[in-house]
Every structure is written in structure tokens, then in C-alpha cells.
Amino acid sequence: MSASKTNGHGRAPLSASSLFFTPLPPAHVVTPGKESHGRYMLTVPWNRVSGWGQPRIGPRQDLSFDPLAGVLQYAVTCFEGMKCYKTDQGDLRLFRPSKNFDRLKRSGARLGLPCDWDNDELLELFAKLMALEAPLVPNTDGSNLYIRPTLLETSEGFGIKEDAFAAEALLYVVTTLNLGKGLYASSEGEGKGIKLDACKEFIRAWPGGTGSYKLGANYGTVNISKKPGYAMSLWLHGKEDFISEAGAMNVFIIKEAADGYTEFITMSLSNGIVLPGITRESIIELLNEHAEGKREFPIQGVPKNIRVVERDLSMPEIINGLEDGTLKGMFGCGTGVVVVQVGEIQYQGKTYQIPSNPLIKTLRDTITGIQRGKIDEGKSWSFKVPAWNPEGADGQSDEEVTAA
Known part of the structure; x- marks a missing residue:
């Protein structure tokens, strides 16, 4: 060079x-x-x-x-x-x-x-x-x-x-x-998920800001929002109460779509609010290849009829999904936590229980298996030192x- x-x-x-x-x-x-x-x-x-x-x-x-x-x-x-x-x-x-x-x-x-x-x-x-x-x-x-x-x-x-x-x-x-x-065991099943507080008092990021960059100021200024008894804050923005991240994690929900497909829905990167997580990107890539028939998911148990959707996701939609039974699980992902199941959300003075889903543990075990050299995903993601x-x-x- x-x-x-x-x-x-x-x-x-x-x-x-x-x-x-x-x-x-x-x-x-x-x-x-x-x-x-x-x-x-x-x-x-x-x-x-x-x-x-x-x-x-x-x-x-x-x-x-x-x-x-x-x-x-x-x-x-x-x-x-x-x-x-x-x-x-x-x-x-x-x-x-x-x-x-x-x-x-x-x-x-x-x-x-x-x-x-x-x-x-x-x-x-x-x-x-x-x-x-x-x-x-x-x-x-x-x-x-x-x-x-x-x-x-x-x-x-x-x-x-x-x-x-x-x-x-x-x-x-x-x-x-x-x-x-x-937090590693939080994806193990019923009752293991973490508790989140949907925060409206503080705002982590906004369009045109620095939320999609890993800057020190993004993290030090929001720690004050964390409430006792909750693992992290679930960040909200806009009058619709769109969610962005949980603590320093990207967030997904698992939802049953009207056509019977299982959807993995996560926030888009287009508005600059959400950090482009590497664990997030890896999960999306593995799920998309499985859905398209290009490569089997590394661990069995992920259905064929799945799709990944990147779009805005609001707290009212999550609540509606709990009420009509279409919300099948929710998880966060990131380098520190790998994949963690969300078990409970506090929002506007009410507590909402999120169902557990075995697919979350499958995702966690897949990523950690690749990281520790137990699974060969065919992409050389694991660098040997x-x-x-x-x-x-x-x-x-x-x-x-x-x-x-």
C-alpha cells in the first residue's frame, strides 16, 4: 500500500x-x-x-x-x-x-x-x-x-x-x-427472556443524526435512561413510537404473516437511526439464503417458508401482534449479547409478555457455532488467528x- x-x-x-x-x-x-x-x-x-x-x-x-x-x-x-x-x-x-x-x-x-x-x-x-x-x-x-x-x-x-x-x-x-x-442463557426458552423498558423520556437517535455510527457519545448520554429491574431500554422514536434498538442491540420480531410465512422483521437502515450490526447482517444473510434455497440453514429447525422484512416497526404493531397471536417471538442481537430473547416489555405503564420461540436459540447456537469454529457456513466468516x-x-x- x-x-x-x-x-x-x-x-x-x-x-x-x-x-x-x-x-x-x-x-x-x-x-x-x-x-x-x-x-x-x-x-x-x-x-x-x-x-x-x-x-x-x-x-x-x-x-x-x-x-x-x-x-x-x-x-x-x-x-x-x-x-x-x-x-x-x-x-x-x-x-x-x-x-x-x-x-x-x-x-x-x-x-x-x-x-x-x-x-x-x-x-x-x-x-x-x-x-x-x-x-x-x-x-x-x-x-x-x-x-x-x-x-x-x-x-x-x-x-x-x-x-x-x-x-x-x-x-x-x-x-x-x-x-x-x-445474558447468554436468555435464549434458552420460556421464562429466560430479558425485560425491556420502552423508553419515551429519552431519544437515542433521530433521522440525520449519528445513530447509525458507533460513536462514544451515542452510548454515554443514554445510560441514564435505564430503569432498575430492566436489562435495557427499548428505544422509541416518532409519534408512532417506532422502535429502533434495545440498549445497544439490533431488534427483530418473529411474526406469522397472512400467507402463512414466518417473518423475521427488523428495522431498516435507510433512515440512519439504527446501527448496521454485524450479527444482524449475518443473521439476515443466513436466513435469506435459506429462504431462497441457495444454502440450507446451518442448524436444522428453520422452516422453509420464511422471509426477512426490513421496515419500520412500532410498539402498537407489537401489541396488536400479541393480541391476535401473530407475534411469535422477539429477540435482540449484537456482538456483546450474540442473540437474546425478549421476554417482557414495559410500555406506557403496562407490562406485555412476549412468547418464547425455539428459533431464537437456533439462531444463537448457529452464530456462536460459527464463531467458535464448530460450524462451517461456507463463507470463511471465522478467521483463525x-x-x-x-x-x-x-x-x-x-x-x-x-x-x-
Whole structure:
């Protein structure tokens, strides 16, 4: 990949070959309270004039910024959520990582942050970080090492700037154990579904806003809405009380159509309110191929007469479906939770019970089976992490070494 040009200067591309590795010191001790966090972190600085700096993997540590940095003043930051899984054979797997990288590029572009890296180069850096954390990755069903890539503005972002683009930025990646594990069993059947509060007091996103981007500001400003006793808020918008997401999940309902087909209905991406979820996209692709006869669904139990519908979906329609019996189930999906069944919704002072549906567990088991290398969906969605153990990785030396 050749360096791009801006203002007459050559900008360096992101390059995995220049990785600088610092092993854990022999006397490394985990900080109390952070036992579930990964030991290492990846950092890559960026400058508007020179481009990407040297990638570094070293011991996890605090970051420091100028008090007027854009990330602190105006929340100029975006992130991704990914997971690393361990197969029964001990291999490490990532699920469709390039999809996350593309979405991070899209979010970065929305904020004036860098978005011009080669995904293969970034994937090589991710793989090395995951290989170092291999001993921490659990191999039990529902467990994972959660990965948080974050991109933020480190240059001063205070006041009115000449343009909206950052002068300096930082891409960093840290890990932690088992995000979403507590909700894993929520798709197991009757009485296991999560409880949602249909929120009208706060609005998560609106047409023309940033709801379809994974920006830090989208999440920090709405946490206050979560009511005690409920797993998440079910976000509403418009006078029709259209639903968008639940917490940070995409949402589907399962409905019996007038022609006897089973419909999987989820909100369209066209209005820019809903995040284009990678789990959402994967479920839609598998269901559509099954419905079209192109490829059998990876796990038996999904009927042939199905269709996926992407359109607006309102709370009154959900209530009507409960009353006439056409609503057959409801679930959320996302990287953190995979697939979770919705069992109850509070809306306008009333509580509505949502029926369970075995198809929800089938969807969950399919996605997790692909993620952990148990199911081959024929699309190479599961990326096998190559082994990498640089000299000193186990803490024998506290001197820095350049990775080969």
C-alpha cells in the first residue's frame, strides 16, 4: 500500500511490519480489580501530515491527553466491539473482523478522524495481540475475550477550527473477559427472556443524526435512561413510537404473516437511526439464503417458508401482534449479547409478555457455532488467528524487541 498525499506531503500507511513489541516485565503483577482485563494493548498514533505512526504492542497502561484534546472536549471518539473465541482444539478465532474495521472507518469519517488504513494490515496487528492473550481466552460455551478497538482525537479540539478534521489521533485496542456472558442463557426458552423498558423520556437517535455510527457519545448520554429491574431500554422514536434498538442491540420480531410465512422483521437502515450490526447482517444473510434455497440453514429447525422484512416497526404493531397471536417471538442481537430473547416489555405503564420461540436459540447456537469454529457456513466468516510468540513474550526479558 503506497503512502497517500495531502498538502504536498506523503502520509505513511498503517503498516504491521513496523510493529514494536514490549513484553511484560518479569515482575509483572496484575492491578487489583483488573484481573479480567487483557495484559497487553495495541496503540497506533496518527498525524494529519505524516500519517500513521509506529504500531506498538506492550503492557496495558493508562493514556494521557492534553486537557483540550478533542476526545475530552467534544467526545470525538468512536469504537468497535469484537470478540476472540477459542475452539475445542485450542485455536483462536475472530468473527468477520473486516466488517468491524469497515464500520470503524465509517464512524471515523463521520467524526473527521482517520479512516484510510488497509484492513489486512490492521488484522495482522490484531492477530498478534490476540495471540499474546491466548492463555486468557476461555473455551467454554458462551465465554469470550472481548476486544475494544477505539479511535479518538488527541489534538486540541477546543473552539472553532478551520475544518472538522483532527490534526492528531490515536487508535488503541484493549481486551477484557466475557462481555455479554450474563445474558447468554436468555435464549434458552420460556421464562429466560430479558425485560425491556420502552423508553419515551429519552431519544437515542433521530433521522440525520449519528445513530447509525458507533460513536462514544451515542452510548454515554443514554445510560441514564435505564430503569432498575430492566436489562435495557427499548428505544422509541416518532409519534408512532417506532422502535429502533434495545440498549445497544439490533431488534427483530418473529411474526406469522397472512400467507402463512414466518417473518423475521427488523428495522431498516435507510433512515440512519439504527446501527448496521454485524450479527444482524449475518443473521439476515443466513436466513435469506435459506429462504431462497441457495444454502440450507446451518442448524436444522428453520422452516422453509420464511422471509426477512426490513421496515419500520412500532410498539402498537407489537401489541396488536400479541393480541391476535401473530407475534411469535422477539429477540435482540449484537456482538456483546450474540442473540437474546425478549421476554417482557414495559410500555406506557403496562407490562406485555412476549412468547418464547425455539428459533431464537437456533439462531444463537448457529452464530456462536460459527464463531467458535464448530460450524462451517461456507463463507470463511471465522478467521483463525495465527500463532505468534515473539522473544520475551512470556516475561523473560524487560527489554523492547522489534517484532519480525
